Amino acid sequence: MIAQLANRIALSIPVLLGVLALGFALLQLVPGDPAIVLAGPTATEEVVQAIRVEMGLDKSVPHQFVLYLGRLLEGDLGRSLISNKTVASELGAAIGPTAELMVACLAWSIPLGILLGTVAASLRGGVIDRLVMAFSVAGVSLPIFFICLLMIQYLGVEWRLFPFLGRGGPLWTAEGLDHIVLPALSLGLIFVGPVARMTRSSVLEVLKLDHVRTARAKGLSETAVLVRHGLRNALIPVVTLVGLQAGYLLGGAVVTESVFSWPGVGRLAVGAILSSDFPLAQGAILTLAMAFIVINLIVDAAYAALDPRVRGA
């Protein structure tokens, strides 16, 4: 298990390098010159040129990338061109709110998806089954920004149930909880559907297996058969799905944070890209890539916890 984990972490290093190279290359395509941004609109050409040389922007792109990697290895993410704060401190302040949003989103959407999928499977073909499936199709089909706008329009503006601008404080305060409801609800909705569908089909598949017949032959109640011998085994593919959806989660977080002015890494990344703040954008991309890797490590650990055959191998 430890060896497997070490192996996975080692494998994630080339992934990170790839993300860095791709992010660096993409940022070259964004219009705008960071030297001009830094120098300000009234600076002379000599000043801009001096800043270019100082920042290393006069060198070739591959050379710049190597220099960037070198600084990264020393733990230096650079400084934001806009705020002049270190990228590390900007990211440090944003990671907490993003992690909060992820946890709040997954904490309700995955259990609800599993519950709905299990109920649908046990009442297969009935009205509830069809309702759940229709609901999950809607959840999968609606774009996340549209869900966010609906939430703001109805739950925020019309009915005034929850605030929809910014973060209210840490999660353990009433104000903090109040503010996270709408972003977490919006982001979670894209998860409920896929999880419910996967749970339903997985439970139906497992209920056909021989060991479920053994469980019935033991004299267990249908609920015990469904939960202990159906659902428990069916969760294995569901966990895999959650890992695969981590990308959607992070992408959705970028949109959700922007729409709700949530001070997280996603919003930071969008702002940095729009204002040609390259060091900050690169740092945010790196952080999101690491979040993806960490989520998948957690998924692997959950996989091993659920399936002893994986553990023993």
Place this chain on the structure above:
Amino acid sequence: MTEAPLLSVEDLRVHFRVEGRVYRAVDGVSFAVERGRTLGVVGESGCGKSVTSLAVMRLVQTPPGVYAGGRVMFDGVDLLTLSARRMRALRGGRMAMIFQEPMTSLNPVYTVGDQIAESLAAHAGLKGAAARARVTELLELVRLPSAAKRASDYPHQLSGGQRQRVMIALALANDPDLLIADEPTTALDVTIQAQVLDLIGDLRARTGAGVLLITHDLGVVAETCDAVAVMYAGRVVETAPVAALFADPQHPYTVGLMAAVPRVDAARGRLETIEGSVPPPWSTAPGCRFASRCPLADARCRAEAPPLAAVSPGHAVACWRAPIEAAA
């Protein structure tokens, strides 16, 4: 025998409705299992013997299955009329079942000890240390080496024979009066087969349980059963004490079945077969189901199904031409 049998299946009918057709998988099956004795139910694949065994436990999935008629009397109670709750109390308690597929019959995500303990909790209310002690005792009973350690193994860590021992331990967890074994050795190596059959025999002798052994193997029947019911196409065609059946088979199908057993002492040659094929399970043709393949069939056999009638004490056969001369 004056005492009522432990299990008495009377004219049981289990049909399956699939895509508008009715498959009569079990179509009027009767037999009885006595306490402390083993009844073998023998027949080829698809003859309805597995469905019969599942029906006794009321484990046939409905739908598509339908209990279309008959009674399953267990200790004086008709199981087909019991409430789901009372039936659950019997399953895994007073009646238990061992399945054909040891590789897949255990849940891969729980330890074997937990899976046995689950049955102990459901029926005997045993929990914690008491349950663990009983699990070890059961695994020792089925002669699983280092039983206490094995209890915390997962099924994939055990061999096929070991898993079948676990299945037997599971079935025995609550001292059942009736043990149903559906082809318990089919998926196992020959040497393991003998061990598992010996084990079932020993346990029957020790606990006095009745055993219903489903098999397609006449050798297994000869070695382990007291009585035997031969099934063909959803019906029992012959039932007899095991010695009588082998000495004096009365139904042409039984005779054909015995002739088809390969012998090590015979000259090599083509294996014996029964000509023709089984009628499809949705066939509604009247008469004896074996008529189309039977060398002795006449007009009556094709028109009217023969009832199971006694030819000697304990030996009954469903054939208009019985008693026949031994065909061998």
